[in-house]
Amino acid sequence: MTSPLTALAGLISSGVQTLESAYAKEGLSFPSLDQPFSPGPLDKDPDVAATTRLIVAAAHQIIATVRAPMDTIQDYAPAMYMSATLGLAVDVNVADVLKDAGTQGLHVHDIGEKVDIDEVKLARVLRYLATRHVFKEVTPNVFSNNRISSVLVKAHPLEQLKTDKLTKYEDAPAAAFVGHCTDEALASSAFLAEYIHEAPADVDAPFNLALKTPSKLWNWYEEPGNEWRGRRFNAAMKGGGEHFPSTLFTEGYDWKSLKPGSTVVDVGGSVGTVTILLHKAYPHLKYILQDLEPVIGDAKKFWDAQSPKSITDGSVTLQAQDFFQPQTVKNADVYFLRLILHDWPDSANVKILKNIRAVAAPSTKLIIFDSIMPHACPEPGGPPPPPFPLLANLGLPIGGFLTMMDMQMLNIINGQERTLNQFVELGAVTGWKLDGVKPGILAALVFSPA
Ligand SMILES: C[S@@+](CC[C@H](N)C(=O)[O-])C[C@H]1O[C@@H](n2cnc3c(N)ncnc32)[C@H](O)[C@@H]1O
Known part of the structure; x- marks a missing residue:
């Protein structure tokens, strides 16, 4: 049988051949690490992305395999x-x-x-x-x-970057992500262990211990002196959101099966990034976009700029609605939540999902767009395993990203990336049963009233 080391080396070697021939077919050579990044035709190619993930997973695992354990610890700690x-x-x-x-x-x-x-x-x-x-x-x-x-x-001239913190990270998603991670998140991470060991029950997250504030991160960003950090966070989130292919949402559910005029509610939808995609793809449906009052103010500006007619003809309604308060739209055909549940602990999610369940009709669907956290080992009934001897969650490129997000969620807002079972359990205690899952970097979990 092939040894793990030989198998890993084989994955790297065959992956590199695949990459180089994909680039050669385009008349290109693989980009050099020494040159600045410039967009290329294969940047979003799904086959290239899959091969890259295998190479990265195998390369990371081969380092862990060959390196002396103490050397790895000296790298990680x-x-x-x-x-x-x-x-x-x-x-x-x-x-x-x-x-x-x-x-x-x-x-x-x-x-x-x-x-x-x-x-x-x-x-x-x-x-x-x-x-x-x-x-x-x-x-x-x-x-x-x-x-x-x-x-x-970043996107602005050096003098502006030095003098205007508010606009410094505008349209600079990578810099904004680094800034957020290495400022308030890095400071909070120093309190992660203390939080897990011994934080009093009224401390929400390591962030609150580090920054000595009872405020939720979002409210802290609104406090005097922190607005620029809030802007930086939004710039990082905007960049992250743009990485999701629109088909995750437009094909995450059989929207065509809904009768004309069916109601779709985007719960905590921010300005409506997903609603606008769905509205363009499925104009036969009526959309209600809900978020907190100030966000709905921003949403008005967004729709005025992007698609004012959708508001005036009534196909999209913008509505201030706190998802911890009783849901005012009753018997909608679909309620969906993208990247909401991972922001909150179970206790809060139970309230959010029960509020929707209380107004659901027997035929209502609840769709959760969120990541599903895979275990690092094979799971009964789980997806087919990646090639031997890679970890079942593929290690660094997939499991690594999701476990980083999970720590990040815990660290700054006491949120959580959840396993499939944890979603099913959340549904079970709030009156929802899982009908099916469309997998993806954000999965679509479709629930019906239990
Ligand atoms: C991570 S963002 C996701 C936004 C949107 N679903 C998306 O995927 O683009 C979380 C959203 O939840 C909203 N939110 C936070 N607390 C809320 C509440 N109590 N009621 C309604 N929306 C809330 C925020 O304003 C924000 O727009």
Whole structure:
């Protein structure tokens, strides 16, 4: 039988061949790590993405297999230096300074002058990052952007980035994600263990211990001095949301089967990013978009700009509705919630789902669009396993991302990414039974009244 090491090496080798021939077919060579990122025709190709996931999973597992255990521990335990150095580089706009320097880069003395940082310390920070393939040390103390660091370049000129925190992260989703993770989330993570061990029951999340606030993250963002962090968080979320293929939602349920005029309620729908996709694909349905009052104010602006007619002709209604209060739209054909349940602990989700169940007709469907957390081991009745000897959740590229999200949810808002069984149990205690699941990076879980 093939050894795990040989099997992993085989996955990497055959995956690389597949990638290179896919690029060759387009007349391209595989992008170099040394060049800034530029969009290419295969960036969103599903076959290329699947092959890339296998290579990454196998490469990560082969490192864990061959490396001495203590060396791996010495890599993992001080992982906070990755967050801290990356956070600093983004905060002081290093990638932005290097944007025009090209592949020959800039001496750290010049970078330091432009970003107002001591050049010796900056060189140490950038060398830490360049050693992990973020930035490149071209010649001693001369650094350039590479494929990874180039995505951290923000959308505004350096002077504006330095002087206007409110707009600093606008249209810069990677930088915004780094900023959020390495600022309030990094500070909160130092309290994760204390929170799990011994936090009093009235402490919501590690965030509250770290930031010494009883406020929920969203309310904290509205407090004086934090607005720019709120804007940064929204910029990061907007970028994350744009990665979802629209078919996850338009094909996540058999919307065509609904009779003309059927009512679809987007519960906690923000400005209506999903509703607008559904409305375009299925104009025969009536949509009600619900969120908190201030968000519905933003939603009005969004629909005025995107599709004012949908509001005036009554096919889309915008409605302020707190999902912890009794649901005012009764007997709708579909209520759906995208990325809502993962924001909350079970106790809150029970209230949200019971409020919908209380007004559901026997034929009503509840659709949850959320990630399903896979176990790291095979599950009875689960999907076919990935190639030997990869972890059942594929390790780094899938399980790694979802477990990171799960920690992030716990850390900042006491939310949770849930396993399929946990969704089923949540349904069972709120009067919903699972009809079926359409898998995907966000799954569509369809429930009926039990
Ligand atoms: C992670 S966002 C998801 C938004 C939207 N479903 C989407 O996927 O684009 C969570 C949403 O829940 C809304 N929300 C938070 N608390 C709420 C409440 N008590 N009632 C209604 N909506 C609420 C927020 O305003 C925000 O729009």
